Amino acid sequence: MRVVEAFRAAFGASPQTVWRAPGRVNLIGEHTDYNDGFVLPFAVPWGLTAALTPRADGVVRLLSLQSADGEPVVMETREESRGWTRYVVGVLAMLGDRVAGADIAIDGDVPQGAGLSSSAALEVAVASALNDVHGLGMTPMELALLSQKAENDFVGMPCGIMDQAASALCEEGHALFLDCRSLGSRSIPFDLAAHGLSLLIIDTQVHHEHAGGEYAKRRAECESAARKLGVPALRDVTDLAGALAQLQGDERKRTEHVVTENHRVEALVGLLRAGAVTEIGALLNASHLSLRDLYEVSSPELDVAVEAALKGGARGARMTGGGFGGSAIALVPVERLESVQESVSAAYAERGYQAPRFLPATPAQGAHRIA
Structure with missing residues (x-):
């Protein structure tokens, strides 16, 4: 080694x-x-x-x-x-x-x-x-x-x-x-292969650095919103409509994203436990729209990657990670992998973006000792 x-x-x-x-x-x-x-x-x-x-x-x-x-x-x-x-x-x-x-x-x-x-x-x-x-x-x-x-x-x-x-x-x-x-x-x-699927990571090649920047700003907005709502954290919001009526501007948008995103996580877990892996795409799409419009952490390169992946045949796609660059993920039928990559590459070339990198990912083992 x-x-x-x-x-x-x-x-x-x-x-x-x-x-x-x-x-x-x-x-x-x-x-x-x-x-x-x-x-x-x-x-x-x-x-x-x-x-x-x-x-x-x-x-x-x-x-x-x-x-x-x-x-x-x-x-x-x-x-x-x-x-x-x-x-x-x-x-x-x-x-x-x-x-x-x-x-x-x-x-x-x-x-x-x-x-x-x-x-x-x-x-x-x-x-x-x-x-x-x-x-x-x-x-x-x-x-x-x-x-x-x-x-x-x-x-x-x-x-x-x-x-x-x-x-x-x-x-x-x-x-x-x-x-x-x-x-x-x-x-x-999360056995994708058994359902004829692949999880494709689309690296936009737009690098990001979170420390001290927009990431910290989003966290502060969430903490401020929670204080105004009188809850320990936004996870504790049970009446979303009532909470949104008490907030304005960015804090209102951040709260709506966090509350609905938690619901999406629980819904997706339910689908996976039921063996309905092929049905999770709509939740990935909704997550991306929320991150783009409510949490405002996407980027043009991420949005194009998601839109082009869906056009190429992905069942669902979204940005992943902290945002402002980095990667998107796409849930893709194995037979559509080449089509999705071609669609994203063409969309990037059309806009003069740096060519993306594609990384098919399978769920791997956590930390372990190497003999």
Whole structure:
């Protein structure tokens, strides 16, 4: 394995443990996680692998096989972390006195900028490896929460729990139905091949950076709306019409999206449990329209991808992830895959957009140790 070979070359010995954690794609339930709502992600086949050996001196030496110079970044203190190293050092910081330093080599194959949550995969891989070598006994959900805290408190990105939970808990062949308040979860069978379907990720090649920007603004709007409605979170709104009558402007639109999106998640889970996989497309379409018009986190490239995918024969499509770029997903009959890709590619070329990237995804295994 090349990450082990790189670790040996950089640090002069074999790593004590190697863990892999996947990225995720969210089937439905967008911007509901930090509103204490419901989400339905699944792990993708691409992820981050962390080879790790602990150190007792507090020094952190990090090597990424994706870095330009291929040289380890050495940090005597946590304050020295920059860029991608913040996600790793943040996990170490959240573990406090339970760990000291570490030598870590990272290898990843998550398509960058596609909105597939490479940052959560990195956090969960490192947290899982540290949990292993130090015998901390943390559960997958505890590791997810630790990783989320690292991103919230150390990196400064106010993300919800969905990405880290998906990376830590997902099972192969299943989606993860997660209640972001209680943290209760259930694996829901999601066997696309048995129904002649494929889930196509359409990477718009429009990269996005959420930290401190529009994502944080949306979260603040939701929290403000919840305060005005006198509820702990928008998940608790039971009378949507009454709630909307009390709100104005953006807060009104954000509330309508969150409440109806939670309903869509529950409806889609019901269809999957009934084996009606082919019937979920309308819910994906409705989710996209809500994200475009009410939550206002889509982009022209995402909208064109969704419209062209449907024109090409997809049963349903929507943007996925935080928005403003990244990826869309399309539920496509296997025999229509080529037609959908041609339709989206032609629509992009017509508008002068950069050619999209297509990634057929199957539900993969969550974080696991590599022997």
